[in-house]
Amino acid sequence: MSKKPTSTADKKAENGVKRSDHARAEINASLSRDEKIELYRKMVRIRRFEERSLRAYQAKKIGGFLHLYIGQEAVAVACCSLMGKNDHVITAYRDHGHAIAVGMDTKPLMAELYGKATGCSKGKGGSMHYFDPSRNYWGGHGIVGGQIPLGAGLAYGIKYKGLKGAAMAFMGDGAVNQGAVHEAYNLAALWKLPVIFVIENNGYSMGTSQARSSAGDLARRAEGYHMDWGQCEGHDLYEVRATMDKFLRAAREESKPAIVEIRTYRYRGHSVADPDNTYRSKNEIEEYRRTKDPIQVFQQILVAEGVLNDELIEKIDTEARAEADVAADFAEASPFPTVEDIQKDVYWEADNPSERKSQGRLFFE
Amino acid sequence: MPVITYREALRHALAEEIERDANVVVLGEEVAQFNGAYKVTEGLLAKYGPQRIVDTPISEAGFIGMGIGASMLGVRPVMELMFWSFYSVAFDQILNNAANVRYMSGGQINCPIVVRGPANGGTNVGATHSHTPENVLANHPGVKVVVPSTPYDAKGLLKSAIRDNDPVFFLENTLLYGEKGEVPEGEYVIPLGVADVKREGTDLTIVTYGRSVLHSLKAAEILEKEHDVSVEIVDLRTIRPLDIDTVLESVAKTHRVLIVEEQKPFASVGSQLAFMIQKEAFDELDAPINRLATVDAPAIYSPPVEIEQLPNPQRVLKAALETLA
Numbered sequence: 001m002s003k004k005p006t007s008t009a010d011k012k013a014e015n016g017v018k019r020s021d022h023a024r025a026e027i028n029a030s031l032s033r034d035e036k037i038e039l040y041r042k043m044v045r046i047r048r049f050e051e052r053s054l055r056a057y058q059a060k061k062i063g064g065f066l067h068l069y070i071g072q073e074a075v076a077v078a079c080c081s082l083m084g085k086n087d088h089v090i091t092a093y094r095d096h097g098h099a100i101a102v103g104m105d106t107k108p109l110m111a112e113l114y115g116k117a118t119g120c121s122k123g124k125g126g127s128m129h130y131f132d133p134s135r136n137y138w139g140g141h142g143i144v145g146g147q148i149p150l151g152a153g154l155a156y157g158i159k160y161k162g163l164k165g166a167a168m169a170f171m172g173d174g175a176v177n178q179g180a181v182h183e184a185y186n187l188a189a190l191w192k193l194p195v196i197f198v199i200e201n202n203g204y205s206m207g208t209s210q211a212r213s214s215a216g217d218l219a220r221r222a223e224g225y226h227m228d229w230g231q232c233e234g235h236d237l238y239e240v241r242a243t244m245d246k247f248l249r250a251a252r253e254e255s256k257p258a259i260v261e262i263r264t265y266r267y268r269g270h271s272v273a274d275p276d277n278t279y280r281s282k283n284e285i286e287e288y289r290r291t292k293d294p295i296q297v298f299q300q301i302l303v304a305e306g307v308l309n310d311e312l313i314e315k316i317d318t319e320a321r322a323e324a325d326v327a328a329d330f331a332e333a334s335p336f337p338t339v340e341d342i343q344k345d346v347y348w349e350a351d352n353p354s355e356r357k358s359q360g361r362l363f364f365e
Numbered sequence: 366m367p368v369i370t371y372r373e374a375l376r377h378a379l380a381e382e383i384e385r386d387a388n389v390v391v392l393g394e395e396v397a398q399f400n401g402a403y404k405v406t407e408g409l410l411a412k413y414g415p416q417r418i419v420d421t422p423i424s425e426a427g428f429i430g431m432g433i434g435a436s437m438l439g440v441r442p443v444m445e446l447m448f449w450s451f452y453s454v455a456f457d458q459i460l461n462n463a464a465n466v467r468y469m470s471g472g473q474i475n476c477p478i479v480v481r482g483p484a485n486g487g488t489n490v491g492a493t494h495s496h497t498p499e500n501v502l503a504n505h506p507g508v509k510v511v512v513p514s515t516p517y518d519a520k521g522l523l524k525s526a527i528r529d530n531d532p533v534f535f536l537e538n539t540l541l542y543g544e545k546g547e548v549p550e551g552e553y554v555i556p557l558g559v560a561d562v563k564r565e566g567t568d569l570t571i572v573t574y575g576r577s578v579l580h581s582l583k584a585a586e587i588l589e590k591e592h593d594v595s596v597e598i599v600d601l602r603t604i605r606p607l608d609i610d611t612v613l614e615s616v617a618k619t620h621r622v623l624i625v626e627e628q629k630p631f632a633s634v635g636s637q638l639a640f641m642i643q644k645e646a647f648d649e650l651d652a653p654i655n656r657l658a659t660v661d662a663p664a665i666y667s668p669p670v671e672i673e674q675l676p677n678p679q680r681v682l683k684a685a686l687e688t689l690a
Binding site for chain 1: 390416421422424426427428429430431432433434435436437438439440457458461462466467468469470471472473474475477506507509525528529530531554556557558559560603605606607608609610637641
C-alpha cells in the first residue's frame with residue numbers, strides 16, 4: 001500500500017528534474033488554478049481507486065485480471081486533459097486510469113469490477129473493458145496490440161467525416177512488436193491518419209524487460225515509416241502535456257500521425273497474478289517511488305506555485321479515499337446481471353427488436 | 366427481367382448502397398485502380414472516386430481492424446478479402462474485436478461492418494487459398510454470416526448486409542461470379558435469415574447453400590428423370606441468423622434429409638444443422654440425417670482430383686440415393 005502523499009518542500013532536491021521549463025509551456029501556463037488542482041485531484045483519485053480495487057480483489061470481490069495503473073497516473077491524466085470534442089482515445093487493459101481521466105464515474109467502474117449489472121459495461125466486460133462512447137473513450141481491450149488498428153480506424157473515421165480531431169491509441173512497451181501494430185503504423189503514415197500512437201513504456205512487458213523484448217528504440221521505429229515521433233518522461237504531468245500538445249495539434253491541423261513514447265513505471269506487478277519477484281528489484285521500485293512518483297512530483301510543483309497547500313492536499317486525499325469507498329459500497333450493494341442478461345448486448349438487432357430487419361435464429365442451444 | 370451475372374449483381378448492390386448512404390466506403394486490395402481481383406468492383410472507382418473506393422496495402426489485420434474502428438464512429442466500411450482464406454490473418458480483428466466490442470461494452474457500441482469476398486475451392490489454388498470458413502465465423506455470437514447462391518440473392522442480401530448494424534460476413538464464390546440469373550431493375554432487398562426453397566419436392570430434402578445449391582439442382586434433375594425421385598432443395602442463404610423453420614417445414618414434408626456442403630466435415634455448418642433437425646424434428650425422420658461434405662484433407666491441387674474432393678452433381682446423386690435407400 002502506498003504512503004499518503006505529503007507536501008514537504010525539502011523533497012524538491014531529490015527529483016533533480018527540470019520542471020519549470022514544462023510549466024512555462026503555453027499549454028500549461030494557460031491553466032487556471034482550479035484546472036491545475038483538478039489535474040492533481042484526478043491523479044489522486046486514480047491512485048485511491050486502484051488501491052481500493054486491489055483490496056477488493058484480495059477480498060475476492062473481483063475475479064479474473066486486474067492490471068493496476070499505480071505509478072502511471074500522470075500519463076492518462078495529462079493526455080486525456082488535452083482532448084477536444086473531436087478527439088478520441090483507446091487503450092489496452094490497463095485502462096482504469098484513462099476511464100477516470102476522461103471523466104467516468106467511479107461507482108460504475110467499481111461495480112464493473114465486481115461484475116454487477118450496474119457496472120459501466122453491465123458486468124459483461126470486467127476490468128479490461130471499460131468503455132464510454134459519450135466521452136470518446138473506446139476501451140479497454142484485452143489482446144495486446146489488438147486495439148491499435150482500431151485506433152487507426154478512429155482516426156480514419158475522424159478524417160472521413162471531415163472533422164478536426166485526433167485519436168490517441170495507447171499501448172504498452174510489450175505491444176510494439178505485434179504485427180497488427182506495424183500494420184497500423186503503415187496505414188497511418190501512408191494515408192496520413194490523425195492518430196498519435198502513445199507507447200506507455202513502463203519498462204516491462206509482464207516479466208520481460210524492454211531490453212529482452214525489443215530490438216532498437218520503440219518510438220524511433222516511426223522513422224522507418226517516415227512518421228514523426230517523440231519521447232518524454234511520464235512522471236511529469238506538465239511534460240506529458242507539453243509534449244503531447246505539440247503532436248495533437250499536428251494531428252488535428254495537418255492530419256499528421258506520430259508515435260510518442262512516454263517513459264513511466266508501475267509499482268505493482270503486471271496484474272494481481274504477477275508475484276513481481278522474478279524480473280526486477282524492490283530497490284528499483286522504491287527508487288522510482290521516492291524520486292519520480294507522478295503525484296508527488298506534481299504536488300511539489302503546485303505547492304511551489306502556491307496552488308496547493310497542506311490543507312488542500314489532505315482534503316483531496318481524504319475525498320479520494322472516501323470516493324473509492326463509496327464506489328466499493330455501491331458495487332457491493334448492486335445486483336448481478338441475470339442469466340437472461342447473458343444473451344443481451346450481443347447483436348444490435350436483437351437489442352432493438354422493433355428495428356430488426358433480419359429473421360431466423362440469432363442464438364443457438 | 367434483366368439477366369445479369371452474380372458479379373454484376375454484387376457490383377450493383379455496392380453502387381446502390383454507396384449512393385444511398387454517404388457513410389459507406391469500399392476498401393480492399395486491388396478494389397479501386399485494378400478494378401477488383403475478380404472484377405466485382407470494376408468501374409466503381411471511376412464513378413465514385415478514391416474517397417469511397419479505397420485500395421489498401423496487403424494488411425488484412427490492419428485495414429480490417431481500421432475499418433472496425435472507423436465503424437464505431439459511424440463509417441460503414443465494406444471490406445473485401447481477396448480470398449476468405451485470408452481471414453485468418455485478421456482473425457483477432459474480426460472475431461475478437463468486431464464480434465465482441467458490443468458485448469464487452471455492455472451494448473454501448475455496434476460495428477456496422479461488412480467483410481465480403483470469395484470463399485471456395487474448385488479453382489486449383491491449393492490448400493491455403495481454398496477455405497470455406499462460414500462454420501468458423503458462424504460459431505461466434507455477435508456476427509452474421511451470409512452465403513448467397515444466385516445473382517438475385519447476392520444483390521438483395523448484400524444490400525441488406527450493408528444496411529445491417531451488426532458485423533456481417535458475406536461469402537461469395539469465384540465459380541459463381543460468372544453465373545447468370547434474373548435480377549429486377551428496381552430497388553429490392555432480401556432480409557438476412559430467410560431460407561429459399563429453390564426446388565419443391567416430396568421425397569427428399571436437400572439442405573444446402575452456396576455453389577452446392579447448383580450441384581444439388583443438377584443432381585435433382587437426374588434423380589427425377591432417371592430415378593423418379595422428387596427432391597426439395599432448401600437454400601439456407603444465411604447461415605447466421607439461421608432460418609431453421611423453413612428447413613423443419615421441409616423435413617416434415619419429405620421425412621429424409623441430405624445436407625450438402627462445401628465444408629470439411631468436423632464441426633461444419635451441417636454438423637450444427639443435423640443436431641438441430643434431429644432435436645426438433647426427430648419424429649419426422651424416416652432415416653438418419655445424411656451429409657455430403659468435402660473429402661477431409663487440405664484442398665488438393667491436382668485439377669481433376671479436386672473436383673472429386675468437393676461436392677459435385679455425381680457425388681450429390683450418390684449421397685441422395687444412399688439417403689433414400
